[in-house]
Amino acid sequence: MISGRLLSLSPYKTETTPARIKLSSNELSIEFPEEVKKRIAQEVSKIPFNRYPDPSASLLKEAIAQRLGIDEKNILLGNGSDELIYYLSIAVGEFDRGIFYPVPTFSMYGISAQVIGRERVEVSLEEDFDIDLPNSLRAIEERSPALAYFAYPNNPTGNCFSEHKIRKIREKGLFIVIDEAYYNYSGKTFIEEALQREDTVVLRTLSKIGMAGLRVGFMVAKEEIIRELNKIRLPFNITYPSQVIARLMLTEFYDLIEEEIKKVIRERERLYREMSSMEGIRVYPSSANFILFKSLSMPASLLHKKLVEKGVLIRDFSYLVPQCLRVSIGKKEENDAFLEALYKCMI
Ligand code: PMP
Numbered sequence: 001m002i003s004g005r006l007l008s009l010s011p012y013k014t015e016t017t018p019a020r021i022k023l024s025s026n027e028l029s030i031e032f033p034e035e036v037k038k039r040i041a042q043e044v045s046k047i048p049f050n051r052y053p054d055p056s057a058s059l060l061k062e063a064i065a066q067r068l069g070i071d072e073k074n075i076l077l078g079n080g081s082d083e084l085i086y087y088l089s090i091a092v093g094e095f096d097r098g099i100f101y102p103v104p105t106f107s108m109y110g111i112s113a114q115v116i117g118r119e120r121v122e123v124s125l126e127e128d129f130d131i132d133l134p135n136s137l138r139a140i141e142e143r144s145p146a147l148a149y150f151a152y153p154n155n156p157t158g159n160c161f162s163e164h165k166i167r168k169i170r171e172k173g174l175f176i177v178i179d180e181a182y183y184n185y186s187g188k189t190f191i192e193e194a195l196q197r198e199d200t201v202v203l204r205t206l207s208k209i210g211m212a213g214l215r216v217g218f219m220v221a222k223e224e225i226i227r228e229l230n231k232i233r234l235p236f237n238i239t240y241p242s243q244v245i246a247r248l249m250l251t252e253f254y255d256l257i258e259e260e261i262k263k264v265i266r267e268r269e270r271l272y273r274e275m276s277s278m279e280g281i282r283v284y285p286s287s288a289n290f291i292l293f294k295s296l297s298m299p300a301s302l303l304h305k306k307l308v309e310k311g312v313l314i315r316d317f318s319y320l321v322p323q324c325l326r327v328s329i330g331k332k333e334e335n336d337a338f339l340e341a342l343y344k345c346m347i
Contacts, residue, residue, distance in 0.1 A: 005117045012107060019313035021330070021337050026155070026182075026290050028210040029330035030260045036253050043244050053240035060243045063250040064218055073223045074195060076230060079237045081181060081205040081217030085149070086112045087229050088201070088219075092175045093146025100145040100174060102131050104156060104320040106181075109149040121145040129157040129284070131165040140172050151179045153186050156317045156326045158286030160188050170199060179203045181217075182288035184261050185268070194220050201225060206246055208289055210257050214242040264289050268329045274339055280346045290328045292321065300325050303345055310341035 015024035023029075057077050065072040078084035089099060089112035098119030101109045113120045121143050123136045131150075139145075148169055153160045170176045178190040180202055194202040201221040206214060216238060219229070249257065271291055275283040280297035295303045300318035304325060307314060314327040327338060 003117075005114060009111065009114050012111060015313055015315055017308055017313055019308060020311035021334050022313050023328040023330050023334060023338055024313045024315045024326075025212070026208055026288070026328045027212045028208060028257070028260055028264065028289070029328075029334055030210045030257070032210075032253070032256065036249075036256070039252065040245055040248060043248055044241055047240050047244060049240055051240075052236050053238065053243055055236055057238040057243045060216070060238065060247045060250075061218075063247045067250055067254070068191070068220070070191075070195065070220065071223075074220055074226060076219040076221070076226045076233065077238050078217040078219065078233075080207060080215045081179065081203045081219075082108050083234075083237060084203055084217055084219050084229075085109060085177075085179075086115075087232055088147065088177055089113055089118065090116060091229055091232055097146035098143055100136070100140060100148040100169070102136065102150070102154075102161070104317075105149070106151045106155045106179065119143065119145070125154075125157070129154065129159045131161045131169075133165045133168060136165075136169055137172065140169065140174065146175060148174045148176045149179060150176065151181065152188065152190070153182045153286070153288040155181070155288065156290070156292050156315070156321065156324070158284060158288045158290060158292050160186055160287050163190075166190075175199045175201075177201055177203060181205045181208055184209050185265060185289045186287035188287070191220055195222065198222060198225065206249075209261060211246055211249060214246050215239075216242055216246045263332075264329045267332060267335050271327075271329060271335055271339070275342070278343065278346060281342075290326050292317070292324055292326050294321075294323045295325060296323070297346070299323070306345040307338075307341050310344065312338050312341045314338070 061072045061075050065075055085108045095118055098121045099113040100121040102125050103122045110120050121139050123132055123139050126132045150161055150166055180189055183189055183204055191202050193200045201219055203219055205217040282294040284292045300316050300323050304316040314325055317324045317326050
Protein backbone atom coordinates (compact mmCIF):
# COMPACT_ATOMS: atom_id res chain seq x y z
CA MET A 1 0.00 0.00 0.00
CA ILE A 2 1.31 3.41 -0.96
CA SER A 3 1.45 5.87 1.95
CA GLY A 4 -1.29 8.48 2.23
CA ARG A 5 1.47 11.08 2.36
CA LEU A 6 2.06 10.53 -1.35
CA LEU A 7 -1.56 10.84 -2.42
CA SER A 8 -1.58 14.60 -2.01
CA LEU A 9 1.87 15.00 -3.55
CA SER A 10 2.45 16.32 -7.06
CA PRO A 11 5.56 15.17 -8.92
CA TYR A 12 8.33 17.64 -9.73
CA LYS A 13 7.20 19.68 -12.73
CA THR A 14 9.45 20.52 -15.61
CA GLU A 15 9.08 21.61 -19.23
CA THR A 16 9.52 18.82 -21.79
CA THR A 17 7.74 20.36 -24.79
CA PRO A 18 10.15 20.16 -27.73
CA ALA A 19 11.19 23.56 -29.10
CA ARG A 20 13.83 25.08 -31.36
CA ILE A 21 14.99 27.45 -28.61
CA LYS A 22 14.96 26.00 -25.10
CA LEU A 23 15.11 28.62 -22.35
CA SER A 24 13.11 26.78 -19.75
CA SER A 25 15.45 24.98 -17.32
CA ASN A 26 18.15 27.48 -16.37
CA GLU A 27 20.85 25.41 -18.02
CA LEU A 28 23.99 26.98 -19.45
CA SER A 29 23.57 27.20 -23.21
CA ILE A 30 26.99 26.04 -24.29
CA GLU A 31 28.21 23.84 -27.12
CA PHE A 32 31.59 22.50 -26.08
CA PRO A 33 34.21 22.42 -28.87
CA GLU A 34 35.17 19.16 -30.61
CA GLU A 35 38.52 19.16 -28.83
CA VAL A 36 36.72 18.98 -25.47
CA LYS A 37 34.40 16.23 -26.65
CA LYS A 38 37.32 14.17 -27.95
CA ARG A 39 39.16 14.49 -24.67
CA ILE A 40 36.04 13.41 -22.80
CA ALA A 41 35.50 10.45 -25.13
CA GLN A 42 39.08 9.41 -24.53
CA GLU A 43 38.68 9.43 -20.75
CA VAL A 44 35.21 7.87 -20.78
CA SER A 45 36.44 4.99 -22.95
CA LYS A 46 38.85 4.04 -20.15
CA ILE A 47 36.09 3.61 -17.58
CA PRO A 48 35.76 0.02 -16.34
CA PHE A 49 32.00 0.35 -16.02
CA ASN A 50 31.52 -3.28 -15.07
CA ARG A 51 32.92 -2.09 -11.72
CA TYR A 52 31.33 0.20 -9.18
CA PRO A 53 32.71 3.73 -9.16
CA ASP A 54 34.73 5.18 -6.30
CA PRO A 55 32.05 5.42 -3.58
CA SER A 56 33.35 8.74 -2.30
CA ALA A 57 34.19 10.16 -5.74
CA SER A 58 37.42 11.44 -4.25
CA LEU A 59 39.03 12.73 -7.44
CA LEU A 60 35.96 14.80 -8.29
CA LYS A 61 35.71 16.04 -4.73
CA GLU A 62 39.36 17.04 -4.89
CA ALA A 63 38.72 19.06 -8.07
CA ILE A 64 35.74 20.85 -6.51
CA ALA A 65 37.65 21.53 -3.28
CA GLN A 66 40.53 23.02 -5.26
CA ARG A 67 38.21 25.29 -7.25
CA LEU A 68 36.64 26.56 -4.03
CA GLY A 69 39.88 26.74 -2.08
CA ILE A 70 38.47 24.58 0.72
CA ASP A 71 39.18 21.16 2.20
CA GLU A 72 37.59 18.00 0.74
CA LYS A 73 36.41 17.11 4.24
CA ASN A 74 33.97 20.00 4.00
CA ILE A 75 32.24 18.63 0.90
CA LEU A 76 29.47 16.08 0.39
CA LEU A 77 28.52 15.16 -3.18
CA GLY A 78 24.99 14.48 -4.33
CA ASN A 79 23.28 13.24 -7.47
CA GLY A 80 22.33 16.82 -8.15
CA SER A 81 21.65 19.12 -5.23
CA ASP A 82 18.13 17.66 -5.32
CA GLU A 83 19.49 14.55 -3.65
CA LEU A 84 21.15 16.63 -0.96
CA ILE A 85 17.86 18.42 -0.27
CA TYR A 86 16.32 15.03 0.46
CA TYR A 87 19.20 14.12 2.75
CA LEU A 88 18.92 17.36 4.67
CA SER A 89 15.16 17.04 5.07
CA ILE A 90 15.68 13.53 6.44
CA ALA A 91 18.68 14.29 8.63
CA VAL A 92 18.08 17.66 10.27
CA GLY A 93 15.74 17.75 13.29
CA GLU A 94 13.09 15.23 14.29
CA PHE A 95 10.26 14.47 11.88
CA ASP A 96 7.69 16.03 14.22
CA ARG A 97 9.32 19.40 13.61
CA GLY A 98 8.56 21.17 10.38
CA ILE A 99 10.56 22.66 7.54
CA PHE A 100 10.42 26.40 6.89
CA TYR A 101 10.86 28.13 3.53
CA PRO A 102 9.63 31.38 2.01
CA VAL A 103 7.36 30.96 -1.02
CA PRO A 104 7.30 31.03 -3.99
CA THR A 105 10.52 29.05 -4.20
CA PHE A 106 12.13 25.91 -5.57
CA SER A 107 9.65 23.07 -5.27
CA MET A 108 11.97 20.35 -3.94
CA TYR A 109 11.99 21.80 -0.41
CA GLY A 110 8.27 21.19 -0.10
CA ILE A 111 8.31 17.88 -1.95
CA SER A 112 11.06 16.47 0.27
CA ALA A 113 9.16 17.55 3.40
CA GLN A 114 5.93 16.03 2.18
CA VAL A 115 7.51 12.71 1.24
CA ILE A 116 8.65 12.12 4.79
CA GLY A 117 5.58 13.65 6.40
CA ARG A 118 7.14 16.77 7.88
CA GLU A 119 5.10 19.89 8.31
CA ARG A 120 5.70 22.56 5.67
CA VAL A 121 5.99 25.98 7.21
CA GLU A 122 5.54 28.22 4.17
CA VAL A 123 5.49 32.00 4.47
CA SER A 124 4.78 34.23 1.47
CA LEU A 125 7.46 36.63 0.32
CA GLU A 126 6.83 40.37 0.35
CA GLU A 127 5.79 42.27 -2.77
CA ASP A 128 9.45 42.79 -3.74
CA PHE A 129 10.14 39.06 -3.18
CA ASP A 130 12.22 39.61 -0.04
CA ILE A 131 11.53 37.62 3.14
CA ASP A 132 8.56 38.82 5.17
CA LEU A 133 10.38 38.83 8.49
CA PRO A 134 7.52 39.58 10.93
CA ASN A 135 5.31 36.87 9.43
CA SER A 136 8.22 34.42 9.23
CA LEU A 137 9.16 34.94 12.87
CA ARG A 138 5.52 34.58 13.89
CA ALA A 139 5.18 31.29 11.98
CA ILE A 140 8.42 30.02 13.49
CA GLU A 141 7.28 30.96 16.97
CA GLU A 142 3.94 29.21 16.50
CA ARG A 143 5.00 26.11 14.61
CA SER A 144 8.61 25.61 15.69
CA PRO A 145 10.24 24.23 12.52
CA ALA A 146 13.78 22.82 12.85
CA LEU A 147 15.13 23.43 9.37
CA ALA A 148 14.93 26.31 6.89
CA TYR A 149 15.70 26.46 3.19
CA PHE A 150 16.66 29.65 1.37
CA ALA A 151 17.32 29.59 -2.35
CA TYR A 152 19.93 32.34 -2.71
CA PRO A 153 19.25 33.70 -5.35
CA ASN A 154 15.70 32.47 -5.22
CA ASN A 155 14.12 30.45 -8.00
CA PRO A 156 11.86 31.57 -9.72
CA THR A 157 12.03 35.19 -8.49
CA GLY A 158 15.77 35.70 -9.19
CA ASN A 159 16.61 37.90 -6.17
CA CYS A 160 18.87 37.29 -3.19
CA PHE A 161 17.01 37.68 0.11
CA SER A 162 18.33 40.19 2.67
CA GLU A 163 21.13 38.49 4.56
CA HIS A 164 20.15 40.04 7.88
CA LYS A 165 16.67 38.52 7.60
CA ILE A 166 18.12 35.06 7.02
CA ARG A 167 20.36 35.52 10.05
CA LYS A 168 17.44 36.71 12.17
CA ILE A 169 15.61 33.49 11.33
CA ARG A 170 18.70 31.47 12.20
CA GLU A 171 18.83 33.24 15.58
CA LYS A 172 15.54 31.50 16.40
CA GLY A 173 17.49 28.23 16.54
CA LEU A 174 16.80 26.89 13.05
CA PHE A 175 19.36 24.98 11.01
CA ILE A 176 19.65 26.90 7.75
CA VAL A 177 20.38 25.65 4.25
CA ILE A 178 21.54 28.31 1.80
CA ASP A 179 20.89 26.87 -1.64
CA GLU A 180 23.36 28.66 -3.89
CA ALA A 181 22.47 26.83 -7.11
CA TYR A 182 22.86 30.14 -8.99
CA TYR A 183 25.93 31.36 -7.11
CA ASN A 184 27.99 31.80 -10.28
CA TYR A 185 25.54 34.45 -11.46
CA SER A 186 25.17 36.32 -8.15
CA GLY A 187 28.64 36.13 -6.62
CA LYS A 188 27.03 36.15 -3.16
CA THR A 189 27.70 33.36 -0.70
CA PHE A 190 27.37 32.11 2.87
CA ILE A 191 30.30 29.70 2.50
CA GLU A 192 32.39 31.31 5.23
CA GLU A 193 29.55 30.87 7.71
CA ALA A 194 28.95 27.30 6.55
CA LEU A 195 32.58 26.48 7.27
CA GLN A 196 32.42 27.97 10.74
CA ARG A 197 28.96 27.21 12.07
CA GLU A 198 27.12 24.03 13.01
CA ASP A 199 23.76 25.49 11.98
CA THR A 200 24.52 26.60 8.43
CA VAL A 201 25.25 24.69 5.23
CA VAL A 202 25.57 25.77 1.61
CA LEU A 203 24.34 23.84 -1.42
CA ARG A 204 25.85 24.28 -4.86
CA THR A 205 25.46 22.47 -8.18
CA LEU A 206 27.27 21.98 -11.46
CA SER A 207 23.90 21.96 -13.24
CA LYS A 208 23.74 25.69 -13.90
CA ILE A 209 27.28 25.95 -15.19
CA GLY A 210 27.15 23.63 -18.15
CA MET A 211 26.90 20.16 -16.59
CA ALA A 212 23.21 19.58 -15.81
CA GLY A 213 23.29 16.17 -17.49
CA LEU A 214 26.00 14.89 -15.16
CA ARG A 215 23.86 15.32 -12.03
CA VAL A 216 26.45 16.61 -9.62
CA GLY A 217 25.58 18.81 -6.68
CA PHE A 218 27.49 19.39 -3.48
CA MET A 219 27.15 20.61 0.04
CA VAL A 220 29.71 22.70 1.90
CA ALA A 221 29.63 22.38 5.69
CA LYS A 222 31.69 21.70 8.78
CA GLU A 223 33.39 18.32 8.77
CA GLU A 224 31.18 17.02 11.61
CA ILE A 225 28.03 17.73 9.62
CA ILE A 226 29.41 16.20 6.43
CA ARG A 227 30.37 13.08 8.40
CA GLU A 228 26.84 12.66 9.78
CA LEU A 229 25.08 13.27 6.45
CA ASN A 230 27.45 10.87 4.74
CA LYS A 231 25.83 8.10 6.79
CA ILE A 232 22.61 8.41 4.80
CA ARG A 233 24.17 9.06 1.40
CA LEU A 234 23.26 6.31 -1.05
CA PRO A 235 26.34 4.27 -1.94
CA PHE A 236 27.84 5.15 -5.33
CA ASN A 237 25.50 8.12 -5.80
CA ILE A 238 27.76 9.74 -8.38
CA THR A 239 28.07 7.60 -11.51
CA TYR A 240 31.45 6.71 -12.97
CA PRO A 241 31.00 8.83 -16.13
CA SER A 242 29.84 11.81 -14.05
CA GLN A 243 32.87 11.57 -11.80
CA VAL A 244 35.24 11.42 -14.75
CA ILE A 245 33.62 14.07 -16.95
CA ALA A 246 32.94 16.59 -14.18
CA ARG A 247 36.52 16.33 -12.94
CA LEU A 248 37.86 16.83 -16.43
CA MET A 249 35.68 19.87 -17.02
CA LEU A 250 36.68 21.46 -13.71
CA THR A 251 40.39 20.84 -14.11
CA GLU A 252 41.05 21.25 -17.84
CA PHE A 253 38.23 23.26 -19.37
CA TYR A 254 36.91 25.51 -16.64
CA ASP A 255 38.06 28.66 -18.45
CA LEU A 256 35.51 27.91 -21.22
CA ILE A 257 32.76 27.72 -18.63
CA GLU A 258 33.83 30.90 -16.88
CA GLU A 259 33.79 32.77 -20.16
CA GLU A 260 30.22 31.62 -20.85
CA ILE A 261 29.08 32.59 -17.36
CA LYS A 262 30.38 36.13 -17.93
CA LYS A 263 28.50 36.29 -21.23
CA VAL A 264 25.29 35.14 -19.55
CA ILE A 265 25.60 37.88 -16.93
CA ARG A 266 26.07 40.49 -19.68
CA GLU A 267 23.15 39.05 -21.61
CA ARG A 268 20.98 39.08 -18.50
CA GLU A 269 21.52 42.83 -18.16
CA ARG A 270 20.79 43.37 -21.86
CA LEU A 271 17.63 41.26 -21.72
CA TYR A 272 16.50 43.06 -18.59
CA ARG A 273 16.94 46.44 -20.30
CA GLU A 274 15.21 45.39 -23.49
CA MET A 275 12.33 43.72 -21.70
CA SER A 276 11.88 46.70 -19.38
CA SER A 277 11.12 48.90 -22.37
CA MET A 278 8.44 46.55 -23.72
CA GLU A 279 4.80 47.21 -23.14
CA GLY A 280 2.58 44.48 -21.75
CA ILE A 281 5.11 42.98 -19.36
CA ARG A 282 6.70 43.82 -16.04
CA VAL A 283 10.25 42.58 -15.51
CA TYR A 284 11.86 41.74 -12.17
CA PRO A 285 15.59 42.26 -11.55
CA SER A 286 17.65 39.08 -11.34
CA SER A 287 20.92 37.88 -9.78
CA ALA A 288 20.58 34.49 -11.46
CA ASN A 289 20.73 33.07 -15.00
CA PHE A 290 17.04 33.66 -15.61
CA ILE A 291 14.52 36.49 -15.51
CA LEU A 292 11.01 36.44 -14.09
CA PHE A 293 8.44 38.64 -15.75
CA LYS A 294 4.76 39.29 -15.47
CA SER A 295 2.38 39.26 -18.39
CA LEU A 296 0.09 42.28 -18.09
CA SER A 297 -1.96 42.10 -21.24
CA MET A 298 -2.82 38.40 -21.60
CA PRO A 299 -2.88 35.27 -19.43
CA ALA A 300 0.62 33.89 -18.84
CA SER A 301 -0.48 30.50 -20.22
CA LEU A 302 -1.54 32.14 -23.50
CA LEU A 303 1.75 34.01 -23.82
CA HIS A 304 3.61 30.77 -23.10
CA LYS A 305 1.63 28.98 -25.81
CA LYS A 306 2.23 31.76 -28.33
CA LEU A 307 5.96 31.65 -27.66
CA VAL A 308 6.03 27.87 -28.12
CA GLU A 309 4.28 28.34 -31.48
CA LYS A 310 7.16 30.66 -32.42
CA GLY A 311 9.66 27.97 -31.42
CA VAL A 312 10.67 29.41 -28.02
CA LEU A 313 10.15 27.43 -24.84
CA ILE A 314 10.22 29.21 -21.48
CA ARG A 315 8.53 28.28 -18.16
CA ASP A 316 5.04 29.31 -17.22
CA PHE A 317 5.20 29.94 -13.48
CA SER A 318 1.70 31.36 -13.11
CA TYR A 319 0.75 28.39 -10.88
CA LEU A 320 3.25 29.79 -8.31
CA VAL A 321 3.47 33.53 -9.05
CA PRO A 322 0.33 35.03 -10.58
CA GLN A 323 0.72 35.88 -14.27
CA CYS A 324 4.48 35.24 -14.23
CA LEU A 325 6.81 33.43 -16.61
CA ARG A 326 10.52 32.70 -16.33
CA VAL A 327 13.01 32.85 -19.16
CA SER A 328 16.50 31.38 -18.83
CA ILE A 329 19.34 33.43 -20.29
CA GLY A 330 20.81 31.66 -23.29
CA LYS A 331 23.30 32.52 -26.00
CA LYS A 332 22.94 35.90 -27.70
CA GLU A 333 21.15 34.40 -30.72
CA GLU A 334 18.72 32.51 -28.50
CA ASN A 335 17.97 35.60 -26.44
CA ASP A 336 17.44 37.60 -29.64
CA ALA A 337 15.02 34.95 -30.89
CA PHE A 338 13.17 35.11 -27.57
CA LEU A 339 12.99 38.92 -27.63
CA GLU A 340 11.74 38.94 -31.18
CA ALA A 341 9.11 36.28 -30.45
CA LEU A 342 8.01 38.11 -27.30
CA TYR A 343 7.75 41.37 -29.17
CA LYS A 344 5.61 39.73 -31.86
CA CYS A 345 3.33 38.22 -29.21
CA MET A 346 2.76 41.67 -27.76
CA ILE A 347 1.67 43.47 -30.94
N1 PMP B 1 18.17 24.49 -6.08
C1 PMP B 1 17.60 25.41 -6.85
C2 PMP B 1 17.27 26.74 -6.26
C3 PMP B 1 17.30 25.12 -8.19
O1 PMP B 1 16.70 26.04 -8.94
C4 PMP B 1 17.64 23.85 -8.72
C5 PMP B 1 17.39 23.47 -10.15
N2 PMP B 1 16.23 23.84 -10.71
C6 PMP B 1 18.22 22.93 -7.86
C7 PMP B 1 18.49 23.28 -6.55
C8 PMP B 1 18.52 21.53 -8.30
O2 PMP B 1 19.68 21.43 -8.99
P1 PMP B 1 20.36 20.05 -9.34
O3 PMP B 1 20.33 19.97 -10.81
O4 PMP B 1 21.74 20.16 -8.78
O5 PMP B 1 19.58 18.94 -8.68
